Amino acid sequence: MKVTALSLLSALAITTAPTAFASYTPAQQPLQADPSEYVPLHPHLEARSRELLAKYPLIDTHIDLPATMRTIHRQPMDAIPKLNVSHPGHFDIPRAKRGGLAGAFLTANAPCPGAYGRDVGPDFLNPTETVQHVLESIDLVKNTLAYYPSLLKAAKTADDVRQAFSEGKLAVLMGLEGTHGLSNSLSTLRMYAELGIRYVTLTHVCHTSFASSNGGGAGTSGSTLPPVHPGNGLTPWGITLIRELNRLGVMVDLSHTSDQTARDAIRHSAAPVVWTHSGAREVWNHPRNVPDDVLSLIGDGPGQNGGIVLSVLFSTFIDPYNATVARVVDHIEHIASIVGKNHVGLGSDFNGISAAVKGMEDVSKWPNLIQELLYRGWAESEIQGVMGGNLLRVMEEVEKVKLELRDTPPSPAIYEKRRDLPAHEWGGPNMAYLAPDVVKIVVEQKRLRDEL
Numbered sequence: 173m174k175v176t177a178l179s180l181l182s183a184l185a186i187t188t189a190p191t192a193f194a195s196y197t198p199a200q201q202p203l204q205a206d207p208s209e210y211v212p213l214h215p216h217l218e219a220r221s222r223e224l225l226a227k228y229p230l231i232d233t234h235i236d237l238p239a240t241m242r243t244i245h246r247q248p249m250d251a252i253p254k255l256n257v258s259h260p261g262h263f264d265i266p267r268a269k270r271g272g273l274a275g276a277f278l279t280a281n282a283p284c285p286g287a288y289g290r291d292v293g294p295d296f297l298n299p300t301e302t303v304q305h306v307l308e309s310i311d312l313v314k315n316t317l318a319y320y321p322s323l324l325k326a327a328k329t330a331d332d333v334r335q336a337f338s339e340g341k342l343a344v345l346m347g348l349e350g351t352h353g354l355s356n357s358l359s360t361l362r363m364y365a366e367l368g369i370r371y372v373t374l375t376h377v378c379h380t381s382f383a384s385s386n387g388g389g390a391g392t393s394g395s396t397l398p399p400v401h402p403g404n405g406l407t408p409w410g411i412t413l414i415r416e417l418n419r420l421g422v423m424v425d426l427s428h429t430s431d432q433t434a435r436d437a438i439r440h441s442a443a444p445v446v447w448t449h450s451g452a453r454e455v456w457n458h459p460r461n462v463p464d465d466v467l468s469l470i471g472d473g474p475g476q477n478g479g480i481v482l483s484v485l486f487s488t489f490i491d492p493y494n495a496t497v498a499r500v501v502d503h504i505e506h507i508a509s510i511v512g513k514n515h516v517g518l519g520s521d522f523n524g525i526s527a528a529v530k531g532m533e534d535v536s537k538w539p540n541l542i543q544e545l546l547y548r549g550w551a552e553s554e555i556q557g558v559m560g561g562n563l564l565r566v567m568e569e570v571e572k573v574k575l576e577l578r579d580t581p582p583s584p585a586i587y588e589k590r591r592d593l594p595a596h597e598w599g600g601p602n603m604a605y606l607a608p609d610v611v612k613i614v615v616e617q618k619r620l621r622d623e624l
């Protein structure tokens with residue numbers, strides 16, 4: 173239906189701005205751009221959707237903004253001042269405001285090494301630049317936060333998100349997509365956690381030393397990857413990683429993983445798990461979507477994991493022949509029919525996909541999704557949960573597990589296939605950098621190693 177700018181603005185004017193919203197969150201204020209860009213899906217529910225967005229935080233668990241900044245700018249930091257004006261891709265601050273976005277996990281990632289012609293080798297040991305790429309992405313997010321103190325607020329906990337919302341700022345969180353970004357190291361993970369990373373996707377579209385991927389990501393044929401690990405799930409080293417993630421209060425993200433990795437991770441995780449951007453395989457058969465037997469492991473029942481599935485918006489995963497907001501909600505409702513309405517949420521994959529569904533083309537269109545939920549009779553408390561309440565509860569449970577494990581020491585484990593430790597090669601020419609007693613030890617260790 174055709175909506176005039178006037179009718180839309182008057183619909184928006186019905187809602188009142190809570191005084192708590194100072195600078196960032198005018199979701200309830202008139203649209204700033206040409207309103208014809210946004211056509212409400214259910215115009216009679218437009219005002220109500222805005223009310224809910226003003227009342228409850230909407231949190232998106234997966235936006236690949238750092239990747240876009242790095243993709244198009246020679247100096248990625250040059251993107252930062254543009255973010256409050258307009259920026260290519262699905263996200264910039266004006267559109268996020270218009271869409272009522274309250275919190276976003278900006279993803280730090282490096283492409284899988286194979287994507288830029290690198291072969292990590294059969295033991296995942298060949299050097300790559302993944303750690304540098306991840307650190308540069310984190311640096312980009314931190315500098316963006318520093319540039320916009322009145323609009324954005326760094327968040328690491330559920331309370332931080334609530335605080336940002338009450339201050340009318342966009343809560344910015346960080347996740348790591350893919351354990352290839354750890355370069356086989358738990359030390360790297362611990363440092364990322366200190367920098368603010370709050371979820372780790374166990375794989376992206378490649379297998380790692382920790383876990384098996386399902387492949388089939390955006391831009392691929394959609395086929396699964398041939399297995400490399402026995403059982404095509406988590407490796408023993410990956411189980412060590414899960415314990416460390418639990419101890420650090422970093423969420424275990426199962427989007428992109430093989431089904432067996434998901435089952436293994438659920439069995440070994442002491443904390444709720446998450447899928448930061450996936451749909452339901454029963455609704456659309458794609459390896460990036462979660463199958464029912466895995467969904468049945470999630471919920472409030474005895475022995476179930478209290479995790480959450482955050483629904484993706486990529487047309488290819490939703491339904492390429494009917495890529496609409498209604499179809500996204502089909503995924504959410506199917507997932508909810510198995511895990512419960514209190515274990516679902518939203519994770520767009522904006523900036524990491526070539527096309528979002530019609531009606532949810534970018535971050536400014538979130539009201540349409542709320543309208544579809546209202547249209548289907550979801551109660552306010554349930555919608556509040558989908559928007560972010562369920563995720564905040566999961567984050568609190570993960571934080572609680574961290575607290576319970578506070579006396580557990582960090583894992584000293586190193587990847588068993590590493591050959592660079594002990595670091596015998598660090599002694600320099602004729603071991604000139606080593607004290608005599610250290611030389612003795614190195615000589616003895618080398619002798620023992622050569623005898624083996």
Ligand SMILES: *[C@@H]1O[C@H](CO)[C@@H](O)[C@H](O)[C@H]1NC(C)=O
Pocket residue numbers: 256257319320322323
């Ligand atoms: C962001 O953009 C808004 C709207 O143009 C403007 O009012 C505000 O001053 C800008 N803030 C910053 C920090 O650039």
Ligand SMILES: *[C@@H]1O[C@H](CO)[C@@H](O)[C@H](O)[C@H]1NC(C)=O
Pocket residue numbers: 494496498499502
């Ligand atoms: C698209 O999906 C929606 C939601 O299930 C459904 O109502 C509609 O009929 C579908 N349209 C087509 C063309 O299949």
